[in-house]
Amino acid sequence: MLVVSGLLTAYLIRTTTAWQRTSAEWEDLARTHGTELAQVQTDLEAAQAELTDTQTQLAAAQQRITELADEKARLGDTSASQQQLADYQARVSQAAGQVATALANCIDGQQRLIGYLRDADQYDPSDLQRFATDVDRVCGAATDANAALQRELDR
Amino acid sequence: MTRPGLRALSGLALLASVTGCAVLPAMPAPVPSSVIPNRAPAPAPTSSGNLSPDGFDAAQRMAVRIRNIGCGSVSTGSGFAIDANTLVTNRHVVADSSALQLSTYDGRDVGATAASTAGLADLAIVRTAEPLPAAPELADADPATGDAVTVVGYPLGQRLTITTGSVLGATTDPLNVNLGEVLVTDAPVEPGSSGSAVLDTDGRVVGVVYAKDAEGHSFVVPVSTLRAMLDDESAFTAAPTCT
Numbered sequence: 434m435l436v437v438s439g440l441l442t443a444y445l446i447r448t449t450t451a452w453q454r455t456s457a458e459w460e461d462l463a464r465t466h467g468t469e470l471a472q473v474q475t476d477l478e479a480a481q482a483e484l485t486d487t488q489t490q491l492a493a494a495q496q497r498i499t500e501l502a503d504e505k506a507r508l509g510d511t512s513a514s515q516q517q518l519a520d521y522q523a524r525v526s527q528a529a530g531q532v533a534t535a536l537a538n539c540i541d542g543q544q545r546l547i548g549y550l551r552d553a554d555q556y557d558p559s560d561l562q563r564f565a566t567d568v569d570r571v572c573g574a575a576t577d578a579n580a581a582l583q584r585e586l587d588r
Numbered sequence: 589m590t591r592p593g594l595r596a597l598s599g600l601a602l603l604a605s606v607t608g609c610a611v612l613p614a615m616p617a618p619v620p621s622s623v624i625p626n627r628a629p630a631p632a633p634t635s636s637g638n639l640s641p642d643g644f645d646a647a648q649r650m651a652v653r654i655r656n657i658g659c660g661s662v663s664t665g666s667g668f669a670i671d672a673n674t675l676v677t678n679r680h681v682v683a684d685s686s687a688l689q690l691s692t693y694d695g696r697d698v699g700a701t702a703a704s705t706a707g708l709a710d711l712a713i714v715r716t717a718e719p720l721p722a723a724p725e726l727a728d729a730d731p732a733t734g735d736a737v738t739v740v741g742y743p744l745g746q747r748l749t750i751t752t753g754s755v756l757g758a759t760t761d762p763l764n765v766n767l768g769e770v771l772v773t774d775a776p777v778e779p780g781s782s783g784s785a786v787l788d789t790d791g792r793v794v795g796v797v798y799a800k801d802a803e804g805h806s807f808v809v810p811v812s813t814l815r816a817m818l819d820d821e822s823a824f825t826a827a828p829t830c831t
Contacts, residue, residue, distance in 0.1 A: 441612075448613050458619035466623065491643045498644075502695030503747035506653055506664075509689065510745060513655060513662045521660065588660050 521588065528582040535575035542568035646791055647740045648693045649722035651748055654681055654714070654783065655689040659830035666741030668785035668793070669720035670713075676814065677783030678798045679705040679712045679765075684830045688714060692721055693748050704824040706817045708767040709809055710798040712783075713824060724785065727792040730771065730810040731755045739775045739797055739806065741784025751776045756805065763799055763807075771795055771808040781806075 546568050549556055640649065652667040652675050665681030667690075675690070682688060688700040699717035706712065731737060735755045743749055753775025761770045777784065777800050786795035786808050795808035817823045 444612065448615055452613070452616050455616035455619055462619060462621075462623065495643055498694050499747055502691065502693060505695045506655070506691055506742075506745070509655060509691075510662055510664065513657050513689070517657075517660060517662060 521585070525582065525585050528578065528585050531578040532575065532582050535571070535578045539568070539572035539575040542571050642694070644693060646722050646724060647738065647750060647785075647787055648748055650720070650724050650785065651693050651740045651742070652677075652698070652720065653691045653742045653745075653748075655691075656682060656685040657687040657689065658684050659686055664742065664745035664780050665782045666780065666784040666797075667714065668740070668783075669723040670726070670793075670818075671723050672719040673716045675714050675716065675720060676785075676796060677712050677714060678796065679710045679827075680798075681783045682712045682714060682827050684828055686830050690714070690716060694721075703827040705827045706823050707825065708823065709813050709817055710763075710765045711796060711809060711814060711817055712827060713818075724787065725792045726815060727788055727790075727794045727811050730758075730812050731788055731794045733757045735794075736789055737773055737775055737794060738787045738789075739773075739777060739781065739784050740787065741777070741781040741797065743776075743778035743781045745780045753806070758810075761807070762801070766798070766809055766813065768813060769810070770798075771810050773806050773808055774804065775806050776804060777806040 542564075546561075546565055549561055549564065553561060640646065650669045652669060654665045654667050654677055656663045656665065663681075665677055667675040667677030667681070669675045682703045682705065685703075688703055690698040690700050692698060698720065700714050701717050702715045704713055733755050737753055737755060739751045739753070741749065753773045756772045756774055758769040759772055761768075771786075773786070775786070777797050781797050782799070784797040785793050786797060788794045793814075794811045796814060797806055798809055799807040801807070
């Protein structure tokens with residue numbers, strides 16, 4: 434009877450000691466994981482803050498890209514319009530120059546024709562007629578050049 | 589206590605100690621080194637899906653700005669890609685041009701190689717020399733009245749803009765430039781928005797903006813007309829140019 438009670442008591446003491454040791458080990462394990470969890474949570478918060486910053490920067494970059502694309506496009510529009518204006522002015526200048534040249538030729542021819550007609554008896558009438566026809570053609574060219582200039586001005 | 593009483597008590601103690609063995613606490617199990625479960629490896633994505641390489645969404649990436657250099661005039665319009673080297677816009681956006689200049693949402697210039705216009709609708713297609721960033725999917729059917737829509741384009745030739753609204757219904761074309769009915773929406777548009785894609789809530793193209801009225805309504809060539817034109821190669825002819 435006493436032996437059984439002794440054995441039982443020894444077993445209970447050994448079991449209790451083992452459970453105490455196991456409990457301490459579990460506590461250590463829980464603290465270790467708790468420390469790791471705290472570190473992971475800190476890392477997560479830092480990563481989330483970094484992600485938020487990155488998203489903000491991305492949004493700003495996208496907005497800036499859109500603005501720059503718009504600025505570039507509008508500069509292209511302005512450049513194209515100015516090129517068209519420059520082309521137009523070049524065409525008008527060229528047409529005006531042609532008008533001036535043709536008019537000068539016309540006036541010169543008419544003045545020479547007037548001189549010839551003052552002394553008409555000194556020239557062959559057929560030569561005078563041919564010269565007058567040439568003067569008409571030159572002056573007609575001036576009229577055409579002026580019409581071309583007016584068309585350019587109307588565009 | 590009497591002798592029989594002691595015997596009874598001893599018997600009870602012995603019985604208790606014998607039966608008590610059946611409920612004695614067991615020795616604890618060893619403590620593991622870690623209780624963190626094994627994590628299954630995350631599956632690798634098979635495709636990028638709708639993810640954008642630069643954060644711009646697909647609606648913005650497919651939009652194209654069009655500059656029409658005419659003979660004595662410069663105008664702008666909008667368009668959108670339907671494949672890597674083709675974009676859709678309006679006929680009146682590309683008509684009477686001596687050159688077309690294209691640019692994408694991020695300001696990249698894209699060369700235009702050819703333009704052709706549809707005879708029976710205010711639609712045109714432009715081929716590009718370089719690939720376009722993204723192309724949307726065309727919806728299978730026209731949107732119904734009340735459906736929400738999104739318009740992506742360059743109103744007034746200014747920055748890329750996204751506006752929203754809903755389909756108000758269908759009507760005959762007030763400008764008589766389209767065969768069949770056109771859609772009316774309340775999505776805000778401006779000159780320069782012509783050729784903008786009209787998208788449904790799934791990002792699919794359901795129409796092409798081509799006009800607006802004084803009440804702020806926008807008129808849209810429905811996707812059914814666009815599909816019919818694209819399916820008929822003879823529907824498009826070379827766009828008229830100026831010299």
